[in-house]
Amino acid sequence: MTQVYFHCSSTQKVFVDRRGAVVDGLEEARDHATRVVHSFTDELSLEDWRDWVLHVSDDQGDELFVIPFSFVLGKPH
Template identity: 55%
Template sequence: MAQVYFHCSNTEHALIDQCGASIDDLAEARERAALIVRSLITTPTTEDWRGWVLHVSDDLGDEIFSVPFASVLGKPH
């Protein structure tokens, strides 16, 4: 089991995950990352999430992978 952190940022802001989560494997980390992104983009707000990226890091601060919010949002119509 590993402790990972899910930080979100764009060019102007950052949302820092102070607690992290214990995960068993990379697949679980990817599932949790997708859940976090979907949760943020479906919350009523005026934020344009297309420029945001979720960064998944280990307990040493090394990035494991990232998920651009645009990959979940799709292309604007």
């Protein structure tokens, strides 16, 4: 079990995850990261999420991986 944090950033804004989540491994962290991206993009807003990036870090502050929101959202139609 590892505590990981899911920070989101764009060129103009940053959202810092202060609570994090306890996960069993990278696969569970990836699944949680995908849910975090959807929680942002499913809200009704005028925000263009395609330039946002989710940074997943451990409790030491080391970055484990990065997921561009566009990977989760796919191409615009």
